[in-house]
Amino acid sequence: MASLVLTHGGDEDEAIAGLLHDAVEDQGGKPRLAEIRAKYGLRVARIVQGCTDADTFPKPPWLGRKKKYLRHLRGAQASVRLVSAADKLHNAREILSDYRMHGDLVWKRFSAPKKLTLWYYREVANILLKLGPRDIAGELNRVVTELEEISRR
Helix, strand or coil: CHHHHHHCCCCHHHHHHHHHCCHHHHCCHHHHHHHHHHHHCHHHHHHHHHCCCCCCCCCCCHHHHHHHHHHHHHCCCHHHHHHHHHHHHHHHHHHHHHHHHHHHHHHHHCCCCHHHHHHHHHHHHHHHHHHCCHHHHHHHHHHHHHHHHHHHC
C-alpha cells in the first residue's frame, strides 16, 4: 500500500497513512486514532480518519457504511483520495488474482455479495476518475473493469 502511495506521488505522511489506513476500523476505533495522532501527527491521523468507514465495534451494516464512505470520498481531501485509491487498487488487484485462481469462491470471503462488492469498487473508481488522482484512478478503473468482465463469464 505505501509503495502504491509513493509511486503515485505521495509524500511520507501519505505513505504512513497508507500503512495505517485500516487501523482505526480494524484495531481499536477512536482510541487507535488518538494513538496514531500522538505517534505520527495530526496530518497522518486526518488522512487515516478520512480513509475510515467505521470507528465503532460492531461496525454498522455494510451497505450503509459504504454509501456513507462514497459520499465522504466525493468531498475528501486529495491526500485521502490518494490513500483510498491505493487501498482500493491493491484490494482490487488481490481480488482479481484470487478470482483467477478460485473463481466465484472468492466472493464468499466478503461481507457483501459479488454484485454489491463490484458496485462499490466501480463507484469508488468513478469518483476517483472524476476527482483524482487520475493516474491511479485509471489503473483502478482498468482492474475493476477486468474484474467485472471476468466475473461475468
